[in-house]
Amino acid sequence: MPIRILVLFSAFLTTASFATDLTIPHEFVSGESALASEVNENFSATASAVSDNDARLDSLEAAVTALTTRVDNIGPSVVGYSKHFATDLIFLRDDGVFVIPYTGEPGQQSVPTPGDAVVQDVNYEFAAIPGLDTVSFEVSNDNSLIIFQANGRAYNSQFSARTSVEVALYINGLKPETGASQRLSIIGDDTLSGDGHDWNIFYTTELDAGTHNFSVMVKAFNQNEADVGIDGRSTEGFEGRVKVDIIELKLPD
Known part of the structure; x- marks a missing residue:
């Protein structure tokens, strides 16, 4: 420049x-x-x-x-920005079950009672992270360059265990062919049962003006030796670590 x-x-x-x-x-x-x-x-x-x-x-x-x-007019200008957070602690069990537990902590979970806890057999397929499931956002100009940055952390729950999880960004219900997913391999040693890895997905695409949506999806693998946990809880005054930033850039004419 x-x-x-x-x-x-x-x-x-x-x-x-x-x-x-x-x-x-x-x-x-x-x-x-x-x-x-x-x-x-x-x-x-x-x-x-x-x-x-x-x-x-x-x-x-x-x-x-x-x-x-x-x-x-040489470079693009920022015309829109939004930030979105997950809402819940979740577990991807080693038997292919997706769990949103009741934690008993007021304001820390969208599951208000033990009876509302989610236990769903997804058979090692993708499930949406609560709070980042089909989130709508607005694009103000046609052919805008949209930058997505998705961040979070996954960890395993046992000593001396190997786990893997894939995190993917879906845009308007579709997973882009490349660049919008990341696979994490996590190994817990004899002293760190909750060893974890961060994901950082940086993806750009062009979208026309209007309402669009995105989802952050996760899945475990059938060779996992322990549950995978993702703590996406966010409360008033505390922004969780599982989030997506969206930046809209207007390209020069």
């Missing part, structure tokens, strides 16, 4: 050029008579140089204005 700006500026300077030197054709000595024609020639040379330099300054000012406009 700096090189491009320098090239543009150099081009403008070449066009505008530099100030004209003032050359006085006649030099007068004290005590000698000055011819009116020579005085007029001196005045004429001065006026010509001033006019020429004034024109060059106008040209340079126009060039700087044009350069400023072009610099403003």
Whole structure:
């Protein structure tokens, strides 16, 4: 970017050029008579140089204005930003079951009673992280560049156990072919039963103006030796670590 700006500026300077030197054709000595024609020639040379330099300054000012406009249009501008958080602690059990437990902690879980706990056999297929399931967001301009950044942490629940989990970003109900998923392999040793790995998915795409949606999906694998836990709980005044940032960039015309 700096090189491009320098090239543009150099081009403008070449066009505008530099100030004209003032050359006085006649030099007068004290005590000698000055011819009116020579005085007029001196005045004429001065006026010509001033006019020429004034024109060059106008040209340079126009060039700087044009350069400023072009610099403003070189890169995209941020026109939208939103942040979204998960809401619950979940477990992907080693038998292929997806669990949202009752924790008994007020305000810490969207499951209000033990009877509302979720135990669903997903058979090692994708399930949505609560709070990040089909989240709607608005795009203000056609052909906007949308940047998704999904972050979180998964851990296993046992000593000396191996687990794997895949995290994927779905956009408008579809999983992009590349770049929108990440597989984590987690190994707990004899002293760290809750060893974990972070995921950081950075994905860009172009979307038209309107309402769109995304989901963050997770799945375990049938070779897991322990449950996989993801703590996505967020409460008032506390933003959890499982989240998605969305940035909308307006591309230059």
